[in-house]
Amino acid sequence: MNSMHSIDISIESPDWGVLADAEAIAEKAAAAALASETHGLELSLVLTSDEFVCALNRDYRGRDEPTNVLSFPGEAPPEGGAAAERPVLLGDVIIAFGVARCEAEADDRGISLGDHLSHLVIHGVLHLLGHDHQAEAEAEVMEGLETRLLSSLGIDDPYRDMDAGYSHESQDERRAR
Numbered sequence: 721m722n723s724m725h726s727i728d729i730s731i732e733s734p735d736w737g738v739l740a741d742a743e744a745i746a747e748k749a750a751a752a753a754l755a756s757e758t759h760g761l762e763l764s765l766v767l768t769s770d771e772f773v774c775a776l777n778r779d780y781r782g783r784d785e786p787t788n789v790l791s792f793p794g795e796a797p798p799e800g801g802a803a804a805e806r807p808v809l810l811g812d813v814i815i816a817f818g819v820a821r822c823e824a825e826a827d828d829r830g831i832s833l834g835d836h837l838s839h840l841v842i843h844g845v846l847h848l849l850g851h852d853h854q855a856e857a858e859a860e861v862m863e864g865l866e867t868r869l870l871s872s873l874g875i876d877d878p879y880r881d882m883d884a885g886y887s888h889e890s891q892d893e894r895r896a897r
Contacts, residue, residue, distance in 0.1 A: 724761075725761045727751065727762075729743050729767070730767070731743060732766055732768040732769070732772065733772070735769065739837065742834075745834050746841050749837070749841035752842065752873055753869055760806070760807035761797065761808050761810045763845065766812065767817065768814060768816060770816045770817065770819055772814075773814060773816035780792075787816065788819045788840055789814065789840040791848050792812040793847070796850070797810065797849065813841060815837065815840050820836055820840060821833055829880070829881060831878070835870075836878075838870060838875055839866065839875070843862075846866065
């Protein structure tokens with residue numbers, strides 16, 4: 721891991737205990753997402769319950785349902801690789817156990833919960849770094865980054881074998897159910 725980055729991981733739901741190495745998986749995925757960042761960043765990852773994520777989703781997004789991952793940005797990283805005097809507080813990534821587990825189990829490509837956790841962490845961190853998937857062009861860029869970062873961790877492309885009309889937003893909507 722890049723020693724100039726600080727990744728604080730908190731496991732707030734005992735359900736994550738089914739994945740004995742959840743903390744190590746999350747840290748490795750976050751470090752991969754931050755690897756190209758040239759300034760010190762601080763990031764908080766919270767592995768929690770569907771109920772907690774549902775409350776956050778309701779309070780901050782107006783959606784009274786759990787979702788797989790929420791990102792709450794802090795400070796924007798310096799532009800153009802400029803050095804910061806102190807680590808930048810990038811933000812928080814919060815992941816719901818039940819939704820993540822159900823998505824992994826429902827995926828007919830045989831994705832493991834650990835690999836799906838890696839994907840969700842990378843997805844959340846990329847949001848904090850300013851990436852989005854609301855427009856098709858943005859989604860293509862973000863999905864390409866996710867695929868490359870996951871590949872660097874030895875994880876297959878999560879978007880392979882998807883329908884030609886796939887859009888990230890529709891995937892997020894499916895995940896929220």
